[in-house]
Structures are given as structure tokens and as C-alpha cells.
Amino acid sequence: PVDCPSILNFSIYKDLRIESITSTSSIEYQIGDTVDHWSPFITDAKSITITLKDHRKTGKPLTLVFDYEGCIHVTSKYEVNRITKEWIEIGLYAPWYPLLKSFVPATFDVIIHLDSAYQVINAKRSEEGIFEAHQTIPQIDCPIIASDQFRLCNIDYQNAEVKVYYTQDEYRHEVEVICSCVESVLSSYEAFGKIQSRVFSVVIAPRTNGGGYCRSDLIVVTPDEERNEADYFRFIAHELAHLWWHEAPTTSWEDWLNESFAEYSALMALRQKFGQQIFLERIIECTKLAKGLPPIIGLSRNDEKAHTVLYDKGPLILNQLEKSIGRKEFIRLLHTIHVQKVTSTQKLLDVVAQETNAKTKQMLVSMLRSKRD
Numbered sequence: 510p511v512d513c514p515s516i517l518n519f520s521i522y523k524d525l526r527i528e529s530i531t532s533t534s535s536i537e538y539q540i541g542d543t544v545d546h547w548s549p550f551i552t553d554a555k556s557i558t559i560t561l562k563d564h565r566k567t568g569k570p571l572t573l574v575f576d577y578e579g580c581i582h583v584t585s586k587y588e589v590n591r592i593t594k595e596w597i598e599i600g601l602y603a604p605w606y607p608l609l610k611s612f613v614p615a616t617f618d619v620i621i622h623l624d625s626a627y628q629v630i631n632a633k634r635s636e637e638g639i640f641e642a643h644q645t646i647p648q649i650d651c652p653i654i655a656s657d658q659f660r661l662c663n664i665d666y667q668n669a670e671v672k673v674y675y676t677q678d679e680y681r682h683e684v685e686v687i688c689s690c691v692e693s694v695l696s697s698y699e700a701f702g703k704i705q706s707r708v709f710s711v712v713i714a715p716r717t718n719g720g721g722y723c724r725s726d727l728i729v730v731t732p733d734e735e736r737n738e739a740d741y742f743r744f745i746a747h748e749l750a751h752l753w754w755h756e757a758p759t760t761s762w763e764d765w766l767n768e769s770f771a772e773y774s775a776l777m778a779l780r781q782k783f784g785q786q787i788f789l790e791r792i793i794e795c796t797k798l799a800k801g802l803p804p805i806i807g808l809s810r811n812d813e814k815a816h817t818v819l820y821d822k823g824p825l826i827l828n829q830l831e832k833s834i835g836r837k838e839f840i841r842l843l844h845t846i847h848v849q850k851v852t853s854t855q856k857l858l859d860v861v862a863q864e865t866n867a868k869t870k871q872m873l874v875s876m877l878r879s880k881r882d
Contacts (some may be wrong), residue, residue, distance in 0.1 A: 513571060519557040519607040520545055522590075525579035527557070529704035533572040535562040547610060548760055551810045553603050554587045570729050573670035575607050589719040596676070596715055597627075598729075600722075601651035612760060614647035621879060626657040630674060630710050631726060646725045649759070649773075654712055654729070666692050675713040683732050690745045697746075697778040700840050702847045704752045711745075724750035739783050743791075756852045763853060769805075769823020774843075795825040805877045806854065826876045833872060834865050 521527070523544055530538045531674050541556035559573070568637055585592045590603035599605040609615075621640035630653075632642035644651055662684050664671040668804040671691050675684050691711070709726040720846055721730040721744065728748045736744070750771035757766035780788035799822040802814055809815065832841040842864050851857050854877065 513561070515561045517559040517561070517573075518610040519559065520547065520551060520554040520604055520610055521577070521607050522579070522581050522603045522605060523553050524582065525577050525605070528576040528578065529574075530557070530559065530576070531574045532559075532561075533569065536560060536573075537562065549815070550587075550602055550759075551604065552610070553584045554608070557607060558709060581605055581784075587719040588716060589722075591716075595656065595658065597653065597655040598714060601650040605653070606651060607648075612649045612758065614649055617642065617644040617651040619644075619651065619653065621653065621655070623655060624657070625859045626656070627655050630654040630712060633648055635823045644725075648725050648755075650724055652724060652729075653726075654714075662688060664688055664691050666695050669695055670708045672710045673713070675712060676715050679712045680732050681713075683730070686738060686741045687711055687713075687730070687745055690742045691749070693782050694742075694746045694749045694778050695825060697781050698750065698753060698762050698774065700844060701753045701774070707758075709752070721748055723748040723755070725752070725755070739779065739787055742782060743775050743779050746778040747771050750774035750778075753847050756850050758852070760810050762805055762810065764810060765805050765808075765819050765823045766851065766854065766857065768819040769827060770843075770846075772820050773824040773827040776828075792825065792828055795821040795828075799825050801880070804880055826873070829876060830861075830869070831871060834869060838865070 522836045527540050530536070536559055538557060538559045540559075543555065544552070545554055545556040546552070547556070551639065557618070561571070581590050581592050581603055587602055590599045590605075591597070592599065601608055619632075619642040621632060621642065623629065623640060625638055627638045627640075629642065631644075632640040632653075634640055640655075642651075642653065658676040659674050660671040660676070660678075663677075664673065673684055673687055682763050709728065709806065711728045712729065714721075714731050716731055717733075719731065720726065723729075728745075728751075729747065730744065733741075748771075751767065754767050754770040754774065759767060776788055776791055779791070798817055802818050802822050803812065805818060805823060807820055807827070812818070834842065840858045842861065845860055845864055849856075849860060851860060858870050861873055
């Protein structure tokens with residue numbers, strides 16, 4: 510960008526070797542030699558600091574060219590990223606590309622050379638046999654997933670198309686569960702408003718650790734034989750909900766606008782599918798887990814209790830808000846929040862005040878600042 514700062518901070522997977530960094534501007538750069546602990550999600554990356562010496566004076570668009578090579582192995586904490594013969598899965602958790610630490614959303618055009626036996630998720634094969642991935646919706650991640658063993662199950666729901674990919678016949682049960690969940694979940698979320706993309710992929714990753722994640726057109730899940738139907742439904746519903754709730758920053762406490770909203774949306778879908786009792790059981794569990802947790806406002810995303818705060822205390826607060834204004838008004842409020850692309854709690858509070866009243870806004874502020882529920 511023309512108005513970028515004079516110092517740019519990037520992160521890249523620690524085992525990738527930077528051969529050179531060149532630019533249209535005069536620059537200096539420094540590559541860290543240790544793991545950079547700047548994000549709770551990115552645990553195996555090193556820093557790259559680039560200083561622009563004359564760019565701000567010229568005001569011209571900036572081009573940076575990174576020349577690097579190496580191999581990405583299984584990451585030490587989440588075990589999400591890997592390049593093996595049977596399974597390729599890389600993204601920002603062990604960033605295979607220079608990841609700007611400010612998490613500025615971007616589009617990506619990627620050319621991938623692979624043996625013709627492979628299939629790459631959300632990429633097209635050219636006439637020359639080269640895969641091309643064009644990610645047109647700006648986001649912070651560019652995940653590349655490929656395998657030479659993919660099976661496919663298609664789900665069509667109104668104007669939405671869901672492609673479920675799996676690699677082993679033993680995952681067939683998960684495929685059937687996912688297919689049965691998707692239509693019900695999408696039906697529940699229609700009230701939140703339209704999403705940018707109604708064509709997306711669900712991938713069952715052949716790994717047991719690392720969990721799942723969601724991007725604008727991609728949901729990744731892991732097989733788990735111990736999940737019952739309701740648990741699997743809630744998991745799928747949470748990840749699908751991120752198609753609506755993903756606009757807020759992910760490295761600060763504002764991430765509750767993504768995670769807490771996605772989790773409570775999943776609970777609402779769970780209530781619609783399985784009934785009030787199972788919904789109340791989860792609310793009771795959240796109430797127990799929320800005791801003594803720190804406030805959401807000002808929470809460090811690196812706090813050891815951050816996950817419980819966002820996944821248990823946050824949904825409990827949203828449940829209190831729903832009970833206060835009524836279910837119908839709450840759904841209307843969620844629609845407004847989504848349509849207005851709310852990315853900060855201050856903006857959320859403004860919307861709550863406009864759509865309900867000042868008293869409800871103050872109640873929400875008190876809950877967000879509360880140490881106990």
C-alpha cells in the first residue's frame with residue numbers, strides 16, 4: 510500500500526531459508542534466528558523486519574519480492590501444517606508465505622506445481638497441468654490443501670454448494686454426519702443475512718490433533734469417533750458460523766466478536782435441531798466454567814484462560830442478551846451486526862444502543878467488564 514509504515518514486520522515458518530528480499534524501494538531487512546512468539550496461534554515462525562528507506566518520500570506503490578525455499582514439517586503445537594506424500598496442508602499457523610503481522614486481509618494468486626495425481630482444494634488445473642488458486646475474497650490466510658487420495662461428496666442447498674472432501678473410507682461416517690448437519694445449520698443461519706461466498710469446501714483432515722478451522726470458503730475438520738451426533742453438529746455449526754462471524758481482529762480480545770458469536774450461533778442451531786434441553790445443558794456448563802474468569806474487555810489473547818473466556822463466557826453473555834431482549838429481537842440484532850460488518854466492540858455497543866436501548870447497552874458493557882457471571 511502507498512500509505513504503509515516505514516517499518517514492516519513479517520513472520521515466516523522457521524525452517525524456510527530466505528535467500529533474498531528485493532523491492533521497488535530502497536530497503537534494509539533483518540531475519541530473526543529464533544522462534545518469534547508474537548501470536549498464540551503461530552508457534553513455529555521467525556520474524557522478518559523490513560525498513561523502508563525512501564518509500565514514504567516517493568509515494569509510489571511498493572513491491573516486495575521474497576526469494577525463499579525449504580520444507581514445512583508438522584508444527585510443534587497444533588500439528589496442522591505439513592507437507593508429506595499423502596497429505597499437504599499449509600497455512601498461516603506455520604506461514605509458508607511472508608505473513609504481515611498486522612494481519613491485513615489480502616487476496617492471493619498462487620501457482621502450484623504437483624503431480625497430476627493430486628487434487629488441490631479450491632484450485633483449478635490449467636491446460637498445462639498446473640494448479641492455479643485465485644482467492645478473491647480478502648483474508649489473512651491462504652491455506653493450501655492437497656492429496657492424491659481425495660473422495661468427494663457434494664451437497665446443494667438453495668444457492669449454496671458444499672463440497673465434502675475425505676481421503677479414507679473409514680471417514681465415511683463423518684461424511685454422513687457432516688452432510689446431515691450442513692443443511693440444517695445453513696437453514697438456521699439464513700436469518701443472519703447473506704454471506705459473500707455460498708460455495709465452499711469441507712475437508713476431513715487425516716490427522717487427530719490440531720483441530721479444525723474456517724476460512725471464507727473452507728472448513729477443515731478432524732475425525733473423532735467419540736463425538737456423538739450433537740457434539741459433531743455443534744462443531745460443524747461453529748465452523749460454519751465463521752462464514753458470518755470473521756470480520757474482527759483475531760489477535761486481541763476483540764476476537765470474541767468472532768469466536769463467542771460463532772459458538773453461540775452454534776448453540777442456537779443446536780437448540781433448533783435437538784431441542785431446548787440439550788441447549789440448556791450447554792448453558793449450564795458454560796455457567797460453571799465462566800466462574801472467576803477474567804473480563805472479556807482487555808483480555809490478552811495469549812492468556813491461558815482466553816479460550817474458555819471466548820468459548821464459554823462470551824456465549825453466556827450473548828445468552829443473557831438474548832433473554833433480555835427476546836429471541837426474535839436478538840436474531841434481528843445479529844442480522845444488523847452482520848450486515849454492518851461490525852469489527853469492534855465499540856461499534857457493537859453503538860449498534861445495540863441503536864437497535865434496542867441505552868439500558869441494554871449498559872447491561873452488555875457491565876457483563877463484558879465483569880470478572881464473574
